[in-house]
Amino acid sequence: MQNENPLRDLEHIPAALQPLMNALCEVGIELSRTIQRGPLGGALGAEVGENTGGDAQKALDVMADEAFMTRLQTANVRWYASEEQDVVIELDPKGDYALAIDPLDGSSNIDVNVSIGTIFSIFEAKDAADPSFLRPANEQIGGGYIIYGPQTMLVVTFGKGTQEYLLDPDTKQFVLIEEAVQVPQTSREFAINASNYRHWSKPIRAYIDDCIAGDEGPRARNFNMRWVASLVAETHRILTRGGVFLYPGDARKGYEKGRLRMVYECAPIGFVIEQAGGKATNAQDPILEQTADQLHARTPFVFGSTEKVSRVAAYHDLPEQEVNALFGNRGLFRV
Ligand SMILES: O=P(O)(O)OC[C@H]1O[C@](O)(COP(=O)(O)O)[C@@H](O)[C@@H]1O
Ligand SMILES: [Mg+2]
Ligand SMILES: [Mg+2]
Numbered sequence: 001m002q003n004e005n006p007l008r009d010l011e012h013i014p015a016a017l018q019p020l021m022n023a024l025c026e027v028g029i030e031l032s033r034t035i036q037r038g039p040l041g042g043a044l045g046a047e048v049g050e051n052t053g054g055d056a057q058k059a060l061d062v063m064a065d066e067a068f069m070t071r072l073q074t075a076n077v078r079w080y081a082s083e084e085q086d087v088v089i090e091l092d093p094k095g096d097y098a099l100a101i102d103p104l105d106g107s108s109n110i111d112v113n114v115s116i117g118t119i120f121s122i123f124e125a126k127d128a129a130d131p132s133f134l135r136p137a138n139e140q141i142g143g144g145y146i147i148y149g150p151q152t153m154l155v156v157t158f159g160k161g162t163q164e165y166l167l168d169p170d171t172k173q174f175v176l177i178e179e180a181v182q183v184p185q186t187s188r189e190f191a192i193n194a195s196n197y198r199h200w201s202k203p204i205r206a207y208i209d210d211c212i213a214g215d216e217g218p219r220a221r222n223f224n225m226r227w228v229a230s231l232v233a234e235t236h237r238i239l240t241r242g243g244v245f246l247y248p249g250d251a252r253k254g255y256e257k258g259r260l261r262m263v264y265e266c267a268p269i270g271f272v273i274e275q276a277g278g279k280a281t282n283a284q285d286p287i288l289e290q291t292a293d294q295l296h297a298r299t300p301f302v303f304g305s306t307e308k309v310s311r312v313a314a315y316h317d318l319p320e321q322e323v324n325a326l327f328g329n330r331g332l333f334r335v
Helices: 015-041 059-074 107-112 194-199 202-216 231-241 262-275 306-315 320-324
Strands: 047-050 056-058 077-082 097-105 116-124 142-148 152-157 162-168 173-178 189-191 224-226 244-247 279-281 301-304
Touching: 015 059, 015 097, 015 116, 015 142, 015 152, 015 162, 047 059, 056 059, 056 107, 059 077, 059 097, 059 107, 077 262, 097 107, 097 262, 107 116, 116 231, 116 262, 142 231, 142 262, 152 231, 152 262, 162 262, 189 231, 194 202, 202 244, 202 306, 202 320, 231 244, 231 262, 231 301, 244 306, 262 279, 262 301, 279 306, 301 306
Parallel strands: 077 097, 189 224, 189 244
Antiparallel strands: 047 056, 097 116, 116 142, 142 152, 152 162, 162 173, 244 301, 279 301
16 A cells, blocks of 8 residues: 655655655655565566667666656656656656656666665756756756665755655655765765776776775875665765765777766766765766756766865876876875
């Protein structure tokens, strides 16, 4: 039985967006249960097709997409843009909002019992489908994610700070637990898929080389590395503990702009992070100032504690001989 009020505490949710948020939470609660039951509910991680981005679609990707699309038909949403759909779908011609969604983020972790999530971005709807989404990310009026982990949580911003809600498994309601999440500014953690090292640009290699060099390098201190391969889980760790996440563009075919998608991954995560006092860029410039040129466009993405994200950008401004220098000889960033 579905709870009438999936969101118990509504004071931070703009009234006009409450039907939409309730709908997202309702589906999030159902998905959380499906994920908890895992193989008891079927082969959730089985490959069932391929999406426009060329990624394999897992059974749970498709189930999640269908569940959100169906429920959002009666939630004042005009345009629905999903990672799992080729084009924007019109749900309710009278709807006021445009919703972009990554219905299931971290698909490679479905079968391994590691945190996965749903990421969403909300704009005011325009009269046409694509222009409702292909606009500067700072025009978002809401953005956030649901993380399905040991706990299920909703983390969301409407431009007035970032709020965190915990799904109470007893009442099946999201309960406000933090009204102004802040990204810790001191941390010694970085997150990057290091198997791509040989494909990275020189500034990214130099930045990571200097982290790995630890107290023997120009940074003169040791760092730790994490890589969950679920963007929601990395975001949640950084909101809790600080640090920096990088998915840069690299030299692999199709990865010139990295892997992550602007409209339904980077824009909303960037909004959440900036509203929590952190910083989000495309490695150099603010992500919220960027505009996707197509629905499934990718972008390099770097976010986390402000000073760390700024430092990554600064490595892109280093003179050539500094970037090329072995870390031991890189003078500019020596502490
Ligand atoms: O496997 P890689 O290249 O490390 O990429 C991991 C990244 O891909 C993603 O899984 C992409 O999202 P989807 O699972 O929604 O396609 C991110 O969650 C994660 O940060
Ligand atoms: Mg994703
Ligand atoms: Mg996905």
